[in-house]
Amino acid sequence: MNNIPLISIIIPVYNRVDIISETLDSVLSQSYQNWECIIVDDGSTDNSWDFLSEYIKKDSRFHLYKRPNNRKSGGCGARNFGYLKSKGKYVKWLDSDDIIEKELVEKEVQKLEENRELKFVYCGMTFLEDKNQQRNSGLISLESGTGIQLLNRIGIIREYILPGCCTIRKTVIPFSGLWNEELKINQDGEFLFRVLINCDWISSIDYIGFRYRLENANKITSGYNDSEKVILKLKSWQLIDSQINIRKENDLEDYINGTKNFLYKYHLHLRQYKIITEFHELFWKQIKEEKRKRILVKLLPMMVRRCISAHLKF
Numbered sequence: 001m002n003n004i005p006l007i008s009i010i011i012p013v014y015n016r017v018d019i020i021s022e023t024l025d026s027v028l029s030q031s032y033q034n035w036e037c038i039i040v041d042d043g044s045t046d047n048s049w050d051f052l053s054e055y056i057k058k059d060s061r062f063h064l065y066k067r068p069n070n071r072k073s074g075g076c077g078a079r080n081f082g083y084l085k086s087k088g089k090y091v092k093w094l095d096s097d098d099i100i101e102k103e104l105v106e107k108e109v110q111k112l113e114e115n116r117e118l119k120f121v122y123c124g125m126t127f128l129e130d131k132n133q134q135r136n137s138g139l140i141s142l143e144s145g146t147g148i149q150l151l152n153r154i155g156i157i158r159e160y161i162l163p164g165c166c167t168i169r170k171t172v173i174p175f176s177g178l179w180n181e182e183l184k185i186n187q188d189g190e191f192l193f194r195v196l197i198n199c200d201w202i203s204s205i206d207y208i209g210f211r212y213r214l215e216n217a218n219k220i221t222s223g224y225n226d227s228e229k230v231i232l233k234l235k236s237w238q239l240i241d242s243q244i245n246i247r248k249e250n251d252l253e254d255y256i257n258g259t260k261n262f263l264y265k266y267h268l269h270l271r272q273y274k275i276i277t278e279f280h281e282l283f284w285k286q287i288k289e290e291k292r293k294r295i296l297v298k299l300l301p302m303m304v305r306r307c308i309s310a311h312l313k314f
Contacts, residue, residue: 004034007109007167008088012067012078014042016096017051019213024055024062026099032106038085039064040078076179076187083178091170093163097213099128100164104209108167111205119199120147122166123209144203147196148251155258163188165210172198185229186236193240197247230272234279237263241282260286 009027013020027037039062041049049066056062065085071077079093090109094100108121154160176194183190196202237259244252264286267275276283 004032005089005109005113006087007032007035007090007092007105008083008086008170009035009037009092009094009105010079010082010086011037011039011094011096012042012075012082013039013044013048013052013096014075014078015044015046015048017044017046017048020048020052020096021055023094023096023098026101027094028059029102030100030105031103032109035061035105036086036088037062038082040067040082041065042067042075042078043073072181074181074184076181076183080178080181083173086170089170090167091173092167095164098164099211099213101207101209101211104207105167107205107207107209111203112167112169115201115203117201118203119169119172120166120195120202121205122161122202123205123207125162125165125210125212126208128211128213144201147199147202150202151193151196151252152254155252155255158258158262160189161192162210162212163192164212166192168195180239183232183236183239185232190236190240194243197243197252230267230275231278234263234275234282238279238282257285 011023024037024039027035039052039056041052041064043066052064056064063085065081067073067078067081071081075095083091090112092105092108104123108123111121112118172195175198176191179191180187241256244256260283264276264283268290276287280287
């Protein structure tokens with residue numbers, strides 16, 4: 001096993017005793033053998049810790065920790081602590097309700113090993129809508145390219161990828177930075193953005209290897225009301241926007257415009273004018289375009305009348 005690289009699989013856990021076994025079983029069943037799975041309990045108040053303490057006895061490659069007090073509470077603090085404990089050449093982050101298919105790690109590591117220039121590999125995913133139904137998201141159509149190209153593709157087609165789809169070369173993380181422990185919503189989008197802008201070469205594998213549970217998608221943010229969730233999400237996009245502005249380049253125009261247009265139209269459709277006003281700096285281009293359209297709507301009848309009048313005079 002010494003001649004194949006180690007991959008670190010990092011999983012934060014909070015009150016998931018009812019479902020965490022399926023995630024860990026999917027790790028345990030991997031065809032790729034040289035892995036370590038670092039589980040970090042984020043202060044669970046159910047009996048997750050007792051369950052996990054027993055479960056890890058199945059295999060010495062599982063390592064269980066409690067998030068220390070010097071890391072902020074929440075998934076990001078647990079993820080960062082897990083990363084600091086990791087020893088792998090590659091890193092994969094999973095949530096405690098994610099499921100990975102048997103050959104995913106093998107296929108992703110193989111792809112990375114075939115090309116040392118690759119920094120990031122991702123697969124297609126399936127949404128589990130409930131216990132009996134699933135819906136394929138498929139694969140974002142970018143076989144290989146730069147991280148910037150993938151971000152722009154995401155902006156154009158309004159698809160997205162999740163951390164569980166990805167395996168990252170560990171050397172990227174010092175340049176991108178760890179997870180932002182201040183964020184509670186869209187922390188994965190903000191983190192992957194920083195990772196991808198630091199990847200000169202990425203690739204996909206034509207494999208639906210990741211299952212994401214929609215039935216539990218909002219569990220981590222259940223303590224917030226809808227308005228608070230909207231504000232927290234847009235604050236994460238403000239952070240991404242500020243990082244794009246710092247770059248002083250136009251290479252992410254499709255990504256940021258696609259995302260902002262979608263968010264603006266979504267909140268406009270819901271008539272959340274207060275939200276749009278509060279985040280007017282984020283949406284200034286969209287607001288400007290909206291004003292232009294309204295002016296044109298007002299001017300159009302006048303312009304038509306003038307044309308008709310000119311035609312009649314002629």
